[in-house]
Amino acid sequence: MEVLFEHFRLWLAAFLTLGIFSFLYKDNPWYKLSEAIFVGISAGYWFVVLFWDNFYGKFWVGAGDYTFGWIGAKLSGGEVPSSSGIDLMLWVGAILGFLMLLRLIPKIGWLSRWPLAFIVGATAGLWLINYVASNVMVQVQATMVPLFSSTFGSGFDSSLGAIIGTIVIFVGTFSGLVYFFFSKAHTGAFGTTAKIGILFLMITFGASFGYTVMSRMSLLIGRIDYLLGDWLGMIK
Amino acid sequence: MGKVNLTLLLAAVAIVIIIAIALIFPLERLGQLYSLLLIFGGLVALLLRSIFAKEVDRRIIFLFIFVAVAAPLLFPITFSEKPTAVVKAVFDRVESLPPGSTVLLSFDFDPAMAPEVQPMANAISRHCLKKGHKVIFMSLWATGQALLTQSLTNTILPEFPEKQDGIDYVNIGYKAGNEGVLNVIVSNFEKMFPTDVNSVPLGEIEIFDDIRSCRDLDFIVSFGGGLPGSKEWVLFVGDPGGVDVAAGVAAVVAPQLYPYYPAQLVGILGGVKGAAEYEFSLKETYPDLKDMDTPGLKMMGPQTLAHIVIISFIVIGNIIYFRGRRKEKGQ
Numbered sequence: 183m184e185v186l187f188e189h190f191r192l193w194l195a196a197f198l199t200l201g202i203f204s205f206l207y208k209d210n211p212w213y214k215l216s217e218a219i220f221v222g223i224s225a226g227y228w229f230v231v232l233f234w235d236n237f238y239g240k241f242w243v244g245a246g247d248y249t250f251g252w253i254g255a256k257l258s259g260g261e262v263p264s265s266s267g268i269d270l271m272l273w274v275g276a277i278l279g280f281l282m283l284l285r286l287i288p289k290i291g292w293l294s295r296w297p298l299a300f301i302v303g304a305t306a307g308l309w310l311i312n313y314v315a316s317n318v319m320v321q322v323q324a325t326m327v328p329l330f331s332s333t334f335g336s337g338f339d340s341s342l343g344a345i346i347g348t349i350v351i352f353v354g355t356f357s358g359l360v361y362f363f364f365s366k367a368h369t370g371a372f373g374t375t376a377k378i379g380i381l382f383l384m385i386t387f388g389a390s391f392g393y394t395v396m397s398r399m400s401l402l403i404g405r406i407d408y409l410l411g412d413w414l415g416m417i418k
Numbered sequence: 419m420g421k422v423n424l425t426l427l428l429a430a431v432a433i434v435i436i437i438a439i440a441l442i443f444p445l446e447r448l449g450q451l452y453s454l455l456l457i458f459g460g461l462v463a464l465l466l467r468s469i470f471a472k473e474v475d476r477r478i479i480f481l482f483i484f485v486a487v488a489a490p491l492l493f494p495i496t497f498s499e500k501p502t503a504v505v506k507a508v509f510d511r512v513e514s515l516p517p518g519s520t521v522l523l524s525f526d527f528d529p530a531m532a533p534e535v536q537p538m539a540n541a542i543s544r545h546c547l548k549k550g551h552k553v554i555f556m557s558l559w560a561t562g563q564a565l566l567t568q569s570l571t572n573t574i575l576p577e578f579p580e581k582q583d584g585i586d587y588v589n590i591g592y593k594a595g596n597e598g599v600l601n602v603i604v605s606n607f608e609k610m611f612p613t614d615v616n617s618v619p620l621g622e623i624e625i626f627d628d629i630r631s632c633r634d635l636d637f638i639v640s641f642g643g644g645l646p647g648s649k650e651w652v653l654f655v656g657d658p659g660g661v662d663v664a665a666g667v668a669a670v671v672a673p674q675l676y677p678y679y680p681a682q683l684v685g686i687l688g689g690v691k692g693a694a695e696y697e698f699s700l701k702e703t704y705p706d707l708k709d710m711d712t713p714g715l716k717m718m719g720p721q722t723l724a725h726i727v728i729i730s731f732i733v734i735g736n737i738i739y740f741r742g743r744r745k746e747k748g749q
Contacts (some may be wrong), residue, residue, distance in 0.1 A: 206480045235594045308601060313655040316682065320657060324681040385427040390673045393688060395728060396721060397534060397670035398642075399487070400690045403720045404533030406487050418490055 196413040199405050245272040325355055354382040453489030457482065457723065461730045468737045469647070479731055486727040497718050499691075499698035506684030508664045509699045511637060512542065517550030519636035520629055524571070524651065527641035528561035531668045536565060537714040538666040538693035539641040543574045544710065545700055552625045553587040554635075558599060558646045563592035563615075573711065583616070584623045591615040596646040600654035602631045633659045637684075643668030648675055652682045668693065670703030690717045 201216030244262045249270070251263040278297035285294035329348050340348070360372065361379030368376045411417035460482060464474055501509065512521070523543055527535045546553045555570065557563045570589060581587055589609045593599045602610045606621050607630065618628045628634060632655045640651040640663065648665030656663035662684050665675050669689025679686055687696055693714030701708050 207477060228560075232594070234561065235592070240594070308597065310655075312658065316653045316657040321677060321681055324575070324677075380531050386673070393669040393672050395725065396689045396691065399721055399724045400534035400669065400717060401530065402483070402724075403487055403690075403717050406484070406720075407491055407533075410488060410491055 192413050196409055199409060203405075241272050241276050244269050246276070249273070325351060327351075353378065358382050420493055421708065443671075449493030450489070450495055453485065457489065457727065460485075461727065461734075464734055465730075465737070466739070468734045473738060474731075474734065475687045477515055477615060482727050482731070483724055486723040487720040490723050491716075494716065494725070495719035496715060497722065499695045499715065499718070501699045503623070504679060504688075504698065505692050505695040506739065507680065507689060508639070508666075509545070509685075509696060509703075511662065511664065511684050512545050512549060512551070513703070515549070515551060518552065519552065520552045520625065520634070522554045522556065522632070522635050524638070524640045524642075525557045525562040525566040526559045526640055526647050527644070527668070528559060529565065531643045533713075533717075534668050534672065534690045534693065535641050535643060535666060536569060537690065537712075537717070538687045538696055540569055540573050540711075541693060541696045541700055541714065542639055542641075542666065542687075542711055543569065544707070545583055545696075547574065547578045547587065548704060548707070549600075551636075554583075554629075555587065555589045557592040558596060559642070559644075560592050560594070562642075566591075567615075577710070584618065588625050589615045589622055590620070593745060597650045597654050600632075600646065600650055604655045604659045605649045606631050631659070632661055635661055637661075638663045639666055640664075643664040643671045647671065648683070648686075649678070652678055656671045656682060690714055690721055694718045723728065734743040 198216045200218060201212045204210055205213040211291055231285065245268055248265060248268045250265055252316050254260065255262045258407075281293045282297045283294075284290050327348055328334050328336075328340075329343055329352070330340055332340055332344070357379035359379070360366075361376040361383065363376075366372055426680075444594060446469065464478070467474065507710030515521070523539065523546070525539055543553065543555075555566055557566050566589065575581065583589075590607075591614065593610050595602075595610070599610050607626065611620060613619050614623060632638065638651060638661055640648040642648060642665075648663070648667055648671075651663050651665075655661060663682070664684040664686070665678075667675060667689075668688040669691070672692075675683060675686050675688075687693060694712075694717070695714075697710075697712040697714045701710070702713070
């Protein structure tokens with residue numbers, strides 16, 4: 183039975199992979215079916231993961247079960263559950279999460295803006311300090327390095343490669359910033375610097391494109407390896 | 419009539435060449451050779467078409483890419499890799515840590531990224547265990563936990579049967595909350611991960627005897643390519659916690675991480691190339707690992723050939739474009 187299931191799994195995965203690839207020829211029902219299955223399974227998978235990890239794993243275990251147990255005990259006069267490890271603050275998250283669902287009721291849909299405002303504010307607050315510290319201060323510090331020495335005041339002790347690297351970073355950063363300075367017309371020496379900036383940007387985009395091609399190729403290799411190796415058994 | 423004769427003549431020459439090659443070359447190399455002939459012969463034919471201003475159907479391009487990827491998988495072509503400075507820095511850091519150091523490996527990726535990220539994750543996990551480091555495995559992605567379990571059970575742990583759960587390694591699993599999780603574990607692990615995946619409380623796990631937060635770790639490697647990923651590890655743990663962080667990422671995000679190297683990231687493994695370089699270093703340093711599975715190195719054959727084909731198509735596309743433009747100007 184296990185072997186049969188394994189074969190079914192292999193064939194199903196191959197069927198769906200080929201279905202997605204069939205779009206390369208032209209749009210067709212096989213592709214649409216594979217796409218719909220993918221979207222449906224992804225949504226279902228994430229629902230289950232978020233339900234068990236967030237709703238059950240965090241809220242229900244951390245506060246919900248205890249609260250309803252406590253209310254039940256108070257009403258029936260039974261034993262009150264232990265509050266050890268309980269964090270009632272989780273109710274705030276649960277209520278905000280519930281408010282989000284009110285979007286489905288047009289009359290009180292405006293309440294769903296509160297949790298959204300909370301998310302935006304909390305995210306901004308969480309990111310602000312770290313972003314300024316790591317993405318601004320440290321980055322600026324890493325760019326403002328001595329041209330010919332490894333540390334400030336250590337003389338001319340850098341290697342030729344390091345000096346060239348530092349000059350490239352300096353020229354690239356400066357000319358790139360000049361290109362994005364639109365308050366002055368890009369003419370004369372200013373325009374030439376901006377053009378050098380474009381050159382650096384193009385090289386950066388080119389490097390990104392090259393890496394993207396490599397990334398996408400890796401995914402293709404993964405699927406073809408599956409089709410030829412796991413499914414057809416042609417790869418030793 | 420002349421055209422037919424020329425075609426026949428070319429076909430006859432091609433058959434003679436194929437037979438001659440079959441007689442000269444060893445049998446195991448024939449597959450590679452015919453694949454290369456097919457790919458490069460086809461590219462030359464397309465180049466000639468482009469010179470005569472004939473367009474190339476996009477499906478022909480797809481077919482070429484398929485052949486360029488499939489041929490080296492069927493008839494393996496391997497290349498020798500020279501580790502670049504960014505990859506070597508990660509390798510050297512793992513190598514230079516004294517045995518018994520605690521390393522955290524975070525599997526922050528999904529099945530879509532797995533072909534390029536999982537090989538490097540397996541290689542670094544293998545390296546850490548080989549060096550005798552204590553390894554904490556975790557994930558910030560729900561999908562990463564399944565891939566982490568797959569890596570541990572299928573690849574890493576069978577090679578190190580002597581390693582004990584809780585003493586040499588521990589899997590604390592996935593926790594929802596993205597960068598919020600990092601913001602907490604930088605000061606306290608137990609608040610976010612009260613237990614490991616086997617429901618053993620962290621306080622009872624030997625590895626965590628001296629580890630309270632990420633600040634107590636010796637090294638962190640984040641494998642990923644999305645959000646949260648290596649960038650978040652730098653912003654929320656590496657910089658504020660003063661811990662060394664390295665990144666093993668899908669190639670598509672590698673350029674975004676270069677500004678963090680070397681001040682904020684020890685090193686970067688970018689895509690399959692990074693994985694291949696790491697695997698090569700590992701095999702070179704540890705001869706007893708020469709038979710280990712090296713998916714990164716294996717993928718470099720198809721990668722190289724596919725890149726050559728893509729570059730060729732860029733050249734062919736430009737020829738068609740400039741010829742077309744010249745024709746328009748002429749009219």
